[in-house]
Amino acid sequence: MASNTIRVGNVEIVSLSDGLLEFDLCNFFPSISQEQWQPYESHLTEEHHVRFNLASFLIRSDGKNILVDTGLGPKPTYAPEVPWGQLMHDFAANGVRPEEIDMVVMTHLHRDHVGWNLMMQGEKYVPTFPNARYWMSAIDWEACHQPAVRDRFPNAPTCVWPLAELGLIEFMHGEHAITSTLTAVPTPGHTPGHVSILITSQGERALVLGDAAHNPAQLEQTDWVSRADMDPEVTRQTRRHLVERLEREQIVVAAGHFPAPGFGKVVRLQGRRSWQVL
Numbered sequence: 001m002a003s004n005t006i007r008v009g010n011v012e013i014v015s016l017s018d019g020l021l022e023f024d025l026c027n028f029f030p031s032i033s034q035e036q037w038q039p040y041e042s043h044l045t046e047e048h049h050v051r052f053n054l055a056s057f058l059i060r061s062d063g064k065n066i067l068v069d070t071g072l073g074p075k076p077t078y079a080p081e082v083p084w085g086q087l088m089h090d091f092a093a094n095g096v097r098p099e100e101i102d103m104v105v106m107t108h109l110h111r112d113h114v115g116w117n118l119m120m121q122g123e124k125y126v127p128t129f130p131n132a133r134y135w136m137s138a139i140d141w142e143a144c145h146q147p148a149v150r151d152r153f154p155n156a157p158t159c160v161w162p163l164a165e166l167g168l169i170e171f172m173h174g175e176h177a178i179t180s181t182l183t184a185v186p187t188p189g190h191t192p193g194h195v196s197i198l199i200t201s202q203g204e205r206a207l208v209l210g211d212a213a214h215n216p217a218q219l220e221q222t223d224w225v226s227r228a229d230m231d232p233e234v235t236r237q238t239r240r241h242l243v244e245r246l247e248r249e250q251i252v253v254a255a256g257h258f259p260a261p262g263f264g265k266v267v268r269l270q271g272r273r274s275w276q277v278l
């Protein structure tokens with residue numbers, strides 16, 4: 001089995017990537033000092049930056065190909081050197097065609113999770129995955145239209161809203177069964193309607209984390225929030241309860257922003273909670 005692929009019961013999960021993003025620590029975690037990061041330097045770059053993989057997870061289950069999150073999107077013509085925009089190349093490298101995707105599920109509607117939803121064809125939008133329906137939280141759909149927070153979803157007008165005009169949206173409400181093996185579990189805070197995706201098959205479980213955590217250090221330091229977390233206090237509560245469950249129940253995790261392929265478990269070593277790569 002390829003290093004970017006795991007099995008959970010009868011379900012296959014393939015980790016794909018749209019590339020990388022990198023931020024200065026003070027920029028992305030403005031309330032956390034450099035000194036606080038010292039025990040976690042192994043999770044930083046040599047320049048003491050935070051680097052994020054832009055993962056999408058292809059889940060093969062119930063005879064369907066389900067894509068969770070769609071990255072940041074095509075490289076902008078004005079900046080062809082950006083280290084992202086790679087998802088379609090990764091599709092090809094893994095022998096996957098966009099037309100094979102039956103469902104696209106978004107953990108939330110921030111820009112780096114919806115970027116490949118649509119493409120421009122002439123003067124109109126067309127779905128990048130022409131045979132798919134697109135699943136999203138009804139709460140996030142409402143939020144990305146609210147003037148007070150709309151700027152937190154900057155590419156929603158081009159990557160999310162046109163899906164409604166095309167009649168391709170399926171809304172998720174609360175804890176939502178997507179298929180017989182996939183369930184959307186509310187994990188709010190990062191966005192109001194953020195969900196993680198629980199995979200259950202033959203007594204085994206895995207969770208696609210979404211942005212409930214951006215860096216492995218947050219598995220121990222669950223109170224550390226980033227500038228991208230829309231409701232910091234709800235984010236802290238969600239992460240605390242979620243990480244406790246992941247450790248207690250030993251659920252496999254597919255973490256989209258951890259180093260690729262992002263598969264691991266939350267374990268306790270010498271009294272400290274940490275990330276164990278599969």
